[in-house]
Amino acid sequence: MRTFIVKASKAHTAPDFKLNDLPGTSGRIDLLCRVLNSAFLLSHGFRKNVRVWLSLYGPPNPPKAIRFEGQKMRPKTLNPDELSTAKLIIRALKAAENLREPSKEVEVLPGIYVSNMTFEDIVRRTLKGSALYYLHEEGKPIAGVSFPPNVAFVLGDHEGLSREDEVFLSGIAQKISVGKKSYLASHVVAYVNIFLDSLTPQP
């Protein structure tokens, strides 16, 4: 099982943005759409062994957490293009508008859930079943890491994680790297998936 957790510090937490200008109006929901594409999609296929948590901290109602559960999603729910994926995120944010409980999840579509969980809530819940890795260019090269069957990866958005988040992760997540350059989150997820596919046994 592979889990990807993306902390999106500016991603809007209400459906108040324009589909025809995601980069300019949504706090970079477009980036999250591309991460979902990289996490789940194969050519004419779908990775059921993947879970993605989007941890949204932008205006107006942070935090919001959207969980995509590959084992329960209908494969046709997620399509490769950004706009159709952005519509799924909008649907989740709409469903969260009247949600007051701090950790209750609402199922938006089969396998897609929204809640008010914090980034720390998501990480603590993930730690119960998976080894945690923080993907960062200064981490240990991924080729030298020995992965257990259940793995989870934390990534930042275009602004990276805050100092506070990094302090929280130190000690509970191993810092690993796919290279010395600073790569886009969606490229890192695509790389990690293909890299893990090459291991025997695969996480």
Added chain:
Amino acid sequence: MRTFIVKASKAHTAPDFKLNDLPGTSGRIDLLCRVLNSAFLLSHGFRKNVRVWLSLYGPPNPPKAIRFEGQKMRPKTLNPDELSTAKLIIRALKAAENLREPSKEVEVLPGIYVSNMTFEDIVRRTLKGSALYYLHEEGKPIAGVSFPPNVAFVLGDHEGLSREDEVFLSGIAQKISVGKKSYLASHVVAYVNIFLDSLTPQP
């Protein structure tokens, strides 16, 4: 220098599609937008050592070839989101509407060129300066390949290359693979870029 050549068998060759439904109306120009993202973009950076050829064979006026030259493009020209990249492709297709010569290129924007070149024209021109590889799941694993400084990779779209294209490439391109699964073209390009970055010296 890294060159990526994508043969897009259904991609429209006139700007007759809808930006708000690229997958349904353009013959999968959305896929080409994501390949350009993977080929050129870093987090807050741009790969100047990359060239991309889009070889479009869809209706109504095939073939069209669009060349993106990293060394000459202005980095701000290409943005991460699909819609802004689709607008660049539309601009190129508009510039090609009255182009009759078989191999003349028109510069659409700095570093972006459009022409009526065929897939074979593109491959022959590329062979003059680069070693050619055909990315296919049944090829030799990429980790065992020794790359020269100038490399070029041919990829198919969601339908893959035709039997005719594969016959043309056999003998002039080495078949290599990033894994046994069938991956999306944009994921393969992201993987190849990050993989090549890890080599010393880098292609």
